[in-house]
Amino acid sequence: MDAQSLLDRLRNDDDADEKKTAKSALSDNPDLPAELLAWAARAVNEEVAIERADASTFLAVSLVVTDPALKGRLRFAQAELMHVSSDSDQYVLDAAIDAVGWAPDLAGAYELIFDKLRGSSDLDWTEAFEKIGGRGLPKDALALLRHVIERAEAGVRTGDKPYFLKFAPTEGATLADVEAFVAQGLLAEAVAARRGAAGEDFPTARRAILGG
Numbered sequence: 001m002d003a004q005s006l007l008d009r010l011r012n013d014d015d016a017d018e019k020k021t022a023k024s025a026l027s028d029n030p031d032l033p034a035e036l037l038a039w040a041a042r043a044v045n046e047e048v049a050i051e052r053a054d055a056s057t058f059l060a061v062s063l064v065v066t067d068p069a070l071k072g073r074l075r076f077a078q079a080e081l082m083h084v085s086s087d088s089d090q091y092v093l094d095a096a097i098d099a100v101g102w103a104p105d106l107a108g109a110y111e112l113i114f115d116k117l118r119g120s121s122d123l124d125w126t127e128a129f130e131k132i133g134g135r136g137l138p139k140d141a142l143a144l145l146r147h148v149i150e151r152a153e154a155g156v157r158t159g160d161k162p163y164f165l166k167f168a169p170t171e172g173a174t175l176a177d178v179e180a181f182v183a184q185g186l187l188a189e190a191v192a193a194r195r196g197a198a199g200e201d202f203p204t205a206r207r208a209i210l211g212g
Helices: 003-012 018-028 032-044 053-062 066-083 089-101 107-118 126-133 139-156 175-183 185-199 204-212
Strands: none
Touching: 003 018, 003 032, 003 053, 018 032, 018 053, 032 053, 032 066, 032 107, 053 066, 053 185, 066 107, 089 126, 089 139, 107 139, 139 185, 139 204, 175 185, 185 204
16 A cells, blocks of 8 residues: 555545554555655645645554654654644644654754744643653753753743744854854754854754763
């Protein structure tokens, strides 16, 4: 069963056991997760229509795959689908935190967590955070996750910028900029600046800034 067939099946059969169906589809088609992730990228870019059942399909497949990084990518895709569909902010937040717990190198998941928490004082991150506690998250990833959460909550209290955090490389940044951000406690900005200054990928820059 290919990705579109699985999506259609679970869209049209309210009585289907989602996890069992996902497990059967994965057994028949080992490329199913990759196909779903490609479909999600098109959906987020509004190239294909998203239906309400689609996000739960990604959750079901994430539960039956065994590779942690793949679990995380599927959970993040689920979070993005819910986000662009204006689904519950709490559900989006929970899925994004869970994604980091499985795949801590997903920069976009940290960005989405900040976006949701910065936009509301009514969301609870603690339960999802506790659930990922036993997965052996690298210390630098856990530190960045805590930093993102703390920055978002501080922004809600004070109304101060930033309204968004981005971890893409900061164009034109220098190592002096990195040091200045670190001195100010702006660790997310330091990660992005280091990526721009040193040409590092996200996990390498994250470890350099928060791994001490």
